[in-house]
Amino acid sequence: MSEPVVEVVEIVLFDIAGTRYGADMTQVRRIGRHDETESVGAPLGKPTEGRRALIFMTSGHVEVALAIDGVLGVQSIPRDELRRLPPAAGASPFIIGAWLDRDQPVLLVDLHATNPFRPEVSHA
Amino acid sequence: MPPTPLQLALAEAPEKGRAQAARPDEEFFVFKLGALTLAVPSKLVREVSRLAPMTPLPRTPSFLLGVVGNRGQVMPVIDLLRFLQQGESKPVPGGRLFVGEANGLLVAFLADQVIGLRRIFVADKLPAPSSGGAAAEFLSGLVQHRELGTVSLLDLAKVLQAARAAVVRR
Numbered sequence: 001m002s003e004p005v006v007e008v009v010e011i012v013l014f015d016i017a018g019t020r021y022g023a024d025m026t027q028v029r030r031i032g033r034h035d036e037t038e039s040v041g042a043p044l045g046k047p048t049e050g051r052r053a054l055i056f057m058t059s060g061h062v063e064v065a066l067a068i069d070g071v072l073g074v075q076s077i078p079r080d081e082l083r084r085l086p087p088a089a090g091a092s093p094f095i096i097g098a099w100l101d102r103d104q105p106v107l108l109v110d111l112h113a114t115n116p117f118r119p120e121v122s123h124a
Numbered sequence: 125m126p127p128t129p130l131q132l133a134l135a136e137a138p139e140k141g142r143a144q145a146a147r148p149d150e151e152f153f154v155f156k157l158g159a160l161t162l163a164v165p166s167k168l169v170r171e172v173s174r175l176a177p178m179t180p181l182p183r184t185p186s187f188l189l190g191v192v193g194n195r196g197q198v199m200p201v202i203d204l205l206r207f208l209q210q211g212e213s214k215p216v217p218g219g220r221l222f223v224g225e226a227n228g229l230l231v232a233f234l235a236d237q238v239i240g241l242r243r244i245f246v247a248d249k250l251p252a253p254s255s256g257g258a259a260a261e262f263l264s265g266l267v268q269h270r271e272l273g274t275v276s277l278l279d280l281a282k283v284l285q286a287a288r289a290a291v292v293r294r
Binding site for chain 2 (some may be wrong): 019020043044045064066083084085086087088089091092100103104107
């Protein structure tokens with residue numbers, strides 16, 4: 001059976017050092033502080049002043065945090081406004097595409113792919 | 125009646141003028157960037173637009189400034205000054221982006237000032253200086269232009285190929 005066509009996705013928009021990013025809402029477990037759990041580091045750059053973090057679960061059911069400056073909101077984005085990135089952009093594996101907010105691209109992040117401990121290893 | 129000098133001359137005159145020796149030329153898109161005047165074959169330039177809001181890309185080479193949205197498409201932006209190791213571009217009033225296309229890659233480039241299209245005679249091309257450092261590798265030649273001074277002819281296909289290789293390596 002083929003996958004259902006997704007027409008609209010819920011994207012969490014967040015800010016790191018003045019740059020907006022987005023991530024799939026279903027990947028985010030909660031918003032927390034960056035120091036309350038293991039961090040994935042700063043793959044998108046270091047936050048300038050924020051102490052917040054997007055907390056998500058690895059497939060090994062371990063909570064990890066991506067430090068951010070702040071959450072800007074959740075937005076329903078139609079598929080037509082999503083774009084894959086051209087190969088010449090040489091984006092990191094965790095940048096999986098962009099949302100064209102009018103003419104301004106907002107990079108979309110696969111939170112799981114920011115985890116440097118992938119593939120999942122034992123955290124026991 | 126003997127023929128007049130005019131009639132004699134006309135009898136030997138050719139039916140059409142002798143074709144002038146063709147002097148092949150090529151059309152280039154010319155722009156300024158920093159202290160450089162650069163040119164790329166116009167057939168490789170798809171469009172010129174105003175500077176658009178740019179989104180930086182994490183973990184990419186410094187010459188790759190980020191991405192912009194252009195006609196519904198996300199496009200990488202290259203700073204040629206950084207790529208050619210000739211410094212770095214600063215945003216200037218009236219700055220432009222031009223979209224270049226080669227080998228199936230579509231990339232936007234910064235330009236401080238667009239000069240426009242100029243025809244350059246192939247015979248006027250001089251070889252790029254062998255001691256020109258990193259930049260010379262990406263030049264197909266130089267031209268001493270009466271109006272513009274020294275114009276560096278950029279090998280855009282080579283630039284895009286090397287830029288692509290540099291970002292993929294990382």
